[in-house]
Amino acid sequence: MIEVENLVKTYKVGDDDVHALDGVSLKINEGEMVAIMGPSGSGKSTLMAILGCLDTPTSGSYRIDDKEVGRLNENQLANLRAHKIGFVFQMFNLLPRTSAIENVELPLIYDGVTPKQRNEKAVEALQVVGLQDRMHHRPNQLSGGQQQRVAIARALVNDPAILLADEPTGNLDSKSGTEIISLFQKLHKEKHLTVVYVTHDPFIARHTERIIHLRDGKIVFEEHVQNPIQAGTPRPDEEIDSLHGNSDLDVEVAA
């Protein structure tokens, strides 16, 4: 469903070209749950932005359902963001002074959905994330975890095929983070949603079926997780060395 080939993203910093992405190729199938890992500056957020159609690559090809995204104009990209992709940010990005339900309704407004239907769908999405009794709270009246769940409800409200999340647990305590990952696993399992998230936390990453490791704008390797951790499982005492420590991980080096 998602196919990326030789993706390059170059930023100009002064006179220097910085290669945020330096030839990334990957494929994510429908209904997969994938984590993207890498140290800061590895290009994982840049990759997410391009996958979310928020940014455009300098070169390379990006296809969703065999459709080349690079050839779409701005309005077509907006349409893709509205219908195909739900995006969750590290900073939640909820509109201030705006109730949870209105925040969730936002994507539907741009889709020309009637107010009545908007309300129904938003309530439904808030029920999925377990916030049906906080619908009229404003972001500043909600905890970080609750705010992120509102953001997830907003991402889900248009029934997207792909849910993308850039460090969704990065600003949360571990309990709230676990709740968010648990929600992802539930959506993945029950709604057969394709879920891709970026994290720098190996434990959080291992809740998925596949981990893509990025470094310096390149995919270093991919690992297939045989037994993804079920959300709620306590964190092991010592940090798992995600790169080399576990023999039960099937390690594959990307091409």
Add this chain to the structure above:
Amino acid sequence: MNILNNLRVAFRSLTANMLRSVLTILGIVIGVAAVVALLSIGKGATQSVTSRVENLGSNLISVSTRRSFQPGVVGDTSATLLYSDYQAILANVTNVRAIAPVYSSGAQVIYQDKTSNYQVTGINEDYLTVYSYTVASGRPLLASDNESQSKVVVIGSQVATDMFSGLNPLGRSLTIDKVKFEVIGVLASKGSSGFGSGDDVVLIPLQTGYTYLFGSRARLNGKATLSSISMSAADANSVNTVISEVETVLRGQHGLGLNDTLPFSVSSQAQALSTLNQVTSTLTAFLGAIAAISLIVGGIGIMNISLVSVTERTREIGLRKAVGAPRRAILVQFLIETMTLAIIGGVFGVLLGVGIAMIVSISGVIQASITWDTITLAFTSAALVGLFFGIYPAYQASKKSPIEALRYE
């Protein structure tokens, strides 16, 4: 994104910065109020000037000597209006309803112990018709008064008040330059015309004046002279024909060729009116333009605040785009915000402007004329200012890249 939603978003963001919004609106309020007030006052002034001039008499044409003509030349009959000119015009010019020869001269007027100086005017029976005077009491001057050179006088309402202070002037006698005249009529008041009052007139039969009052001043080489000739065209359409006929007659009378400069001005009240109207409309337009400048300054204020708002809300714009807002939706959202500011400013500006115009009217300085045209114009201008000065910030907002906007700190 529908209008209602946009309005809700606009109000939320405008009320979030209440003081800032109010100050921005104030710029538009002042601009619109200035436009409404100044245009209303200007229109009021135009109307009052027009009505006063029309009050002088309808389709009025007057012939007078050009004062600046050939200075220093005395005794030149070619440049002096003569009684015979009047007779020639009377005989030859058609489409004239009434025509009055006028000789006017300053004179001392005495009633008992009261002495005053007035412009005493010798006229014929048509004069009152030409200048739309009506007689309030007594009778007007008749043709027979001129034929018999009666020593009778018709006075304006102001003269009646000043000289007789409440007494009925009819039948009383006024001494004008040592000649006794009997008051036979008092004119109804015309009100001030802005060019000297029409109520302080002293009117006597022209022939009486020539014989007893004006003396040699009114004679040139033995011929009776006139200060002016006033006439009333039969209707508005014949005014121009009458003017050219009069000019032809005058050229013939004074032996002037077609290429010689006519030493008399033959002008219609319509011309005077159109000149006056031109002056007052220019003045009104000028006032309006000054007011429009303040409206534009208000617009710049809107643009400034809108740009600040776009910058402050960069992340919001990024988010809206991330969840699928097309460029147009962002453009419309910010345009509606500036339009909302401008329209609220327009409403309050109209109210303030109408208030100012009313206060000016009540204070009696000038009767302002508040019309729907003015209000619509001012309000529409405000909305257009909002639209015009809103487009750039809204465009700036709409063209932001979603990812850069989201990462904006």
